[in-house]
Amino acid sequence: MTETIAREATYLFFPILLLPIIFFILKHFKSYFLxxxxxxxxxxxxxxxxxxxxxQMGKKPHITLTNFARSYGPLMSLRLGTQIMIIGSSTTAAEEILKTHDRSLSARYVPSAVPAKSSKFNHLSLGWALECNDGWKNLRTICRSELFSGKAMECQACLRETKATDMVKFVCAKEGKEVKVAELVFATVFNMLxxxxxxxxxxxxxxxxxxxxMKSLIRKYIELISASNLxxxxxxxxxxxxxxxKKKAKEAFMRICATWEPIIKDRREGRRGNASSQEDFLDALLDNSCSNDQINYLLLSRKSVSMPDWLLGCPNGS
Structure with missing residues (x-):
């Protein structure tokens, strides 16, 4: 008798436990259909x-989108799960999105696996900013003046030449031995950056x-944040x-940042009580009172975005 009552209580317990979950899911999808x-x-x-x-996307989504554009025009909408995606597939649509309405559409969609997705860190990011606010504009100004201006590119020309020379010397020293060209080129470009x-x-x-x-680590990070994620x-x-x-991407992020965190610490301590003498991008960030977390996001974004897929060995579309 006791066992029967316990069994019946168990049968009742699970439906009661599932009711709030079912209600939450139905409420979510109700808003989706509305x-x-x-x-x-x-x-x-x-x-x-x-x-x-x-x-409907299939294994080759770029071909699927091309076929959709023939049927629905240069500006179309898709639903991926509960998310709405607007696709511009012509030069006119791209100009409208990237030039005419760039201020309204310049924020990014942040994948769930990216550590910067959390509100705690999103305001520190440049590449994954949800909102293009004054802080984002300030970071963009720093990057534009210190990294991408004509003066900055000219100053870095000698550095690029030096690193290319180091690579050639390394290859010459390996005469008659096997050289992994992809890893060597990656290391050279990474050291330039x-x-x-x-x-x-x-x-x-x-x-x-x-x-x-390092190549494997950065490749792993890019693959994790660009993978299809429920x-x-x-x-x-x-x-x-x-x-x-999300957990794996955070671990990879921390391991990558660990390579330069001691340098940031030494540079920050060495500048205490001394007048600013800017020499590189890190000095510019320290001059602007950037935190270590913000510096990590900016440095990793710079290195990840600057590395082409073929150099990292990432599959097309990563």
Missing amino acids: SKTSLPLPPGPSPWPILGNIP SNASISRDLISLEKEGVDGG SDFYPILGALDLQGL
């Missing part, structure tokens, strides 16, 4: 229930040629991190 009818969206293929247009940023080589040509450590299609699942991408 927005479907209320938003004045561009034309696009009819979405499936719940899944949206995900099943690190010297412009913090005046220091971060990779040994000899060690990178052996194990490709949390991006269904933000309601974001806190669960079902695929573990």
Whole structure:
């Protein structure tokens, strides 16, 4: 008798436990379907229930989007899960998005796996800023003047030549031996960027040629934040991190930043009580009272974005 009562209580417990979850999910998808009818969206293929247009994308989404553009025009809308995506596929549409309405559309969609997704760090980021506010504009101004101006590029010309010469000398010293060209070129380009940023080589040509450590780490980070993630299609699942991408991306982020954090610490301590004598990008960030977290995001964004996919060995589209 006691066992029967316990069994019945168990059967009742699970439905009661699931009721709040079911209610929350239904409420979420109710808002999804309401927005479907209320938003004045561009034309696009009819979405499936719940899944949206995900099943229609196939294994070659770039070809699928090309075919969709022939049917629905240069500006179309898709639903990926519960997320709405607007696609411009012509030069006219691109000009409208990137030039005419650039101020309204200049914010980024931040993938769930990116550490900067959290509100605690998003305001520190430049590449993953949700809102292009005054802080973002200030960081952009610093980068433009210290990294991408004509004067900055001219000052870095000698540095680029020096690193290219070091690579040639390394190859000459390896005459008759195997050389991993991809790892060697990666290390050279990475050191060009690190010297412009913090005046220091971060990779040994000899060690990178052996194990490709930093290259593998950056490639892993880019693949994690660009992988198909359920949390991006269904933000309601974001806190669960079902695929573990957020956790892995954070670990890779911390390991990459650990390579230059001692340099930041030494530079910050060395500048205490001394007059500013700016030499590189790190000095410019310290002059502008940037925190270590902000410096980490800016340095990693610079190095990740500057590395082409073929150099990192990433699959197309990463």
